[in-house]
Amino acid sequence: MKFIMCPIGIIHSPFKEKQETPIQPSRSQAIGKVIVFPEFTDGLQDLEGFSHIYLVYVFHESAGFTLRVKPFLDTLERGLFSTRYPVRPNPIGLSVVRLQTVHADELIVEGIDVLDGTPLLDIKPYMPEFDVRSDVRAGWYDNRSIK
């Protein structure tokens, strides 16, 4: 079973190299520009009412995957699926960013953490009722050695 995904746009960011990319968006105040391809811009209607959105994208500079990784914020090896590490069987990335403006095919977002030129697969509204959970335990991350 295979599924073919095609980008709906491109994410531009200040980060040209993996080494300078922030680890996750909550640690970044970097501004990004999302350009949505013309054939999809009609779907952006009503988006500007949302303060935050999910960007779903491809880790396009990651090749292959590994099932045990040493996370950026830890010193021990962990199971890949307990991390957000970019070397995944399906290299799909997910970030919550603050939506500043929507103009035609262009979104300006704050808190971007992806490489410049990242292929965008989807945009979803961030909806507290669906996406915010309390009483959360975050396993190794709660007890990580690097804070």
Add this chain to the structure above:
Amino acid sequence: MKFIMCPIGIIHSPFKEKQETPIQPSRSQAIGKVIVFPEFTDGLQDLEGFSHIYLVYVFHESAGFTLRVKPFLDTLERGLFSTRYPVRPNPIGLSVVRLQTVHADELIVEGIDVLDGTPLLDIKPYMPEFDVRSDVRAGWYDNRSIK
């Protein structure tokens, strides 16, 4: 530019038909069983320390896409990307669920909202520092006509 995605597992749920599937996981207490294919189970290590996870999956019963949709919870047409509607250019679905148990290749999760047999693309840990935002505005959803 194309990206080929292959399932890493299958999500089993009580929902055999689209009509009976809950709208989003926060409205569901349904129990789901995620079976991860043998070649990927090694990546599940350390996951059980997390109370919540993201399931990233394919809306496998959705064909094609449309850029304006009437959301389940509203009576007006909205831009697709301001909704979680399943008819998307890249039919990727995203749900936060509570992780009950991990045993070998099987995860038991609570709050499932997908069709039985849904192809799983990725599992990510839900990490409050990265994924929880406050001061959120949720556009049309905040002012929706159906509550």
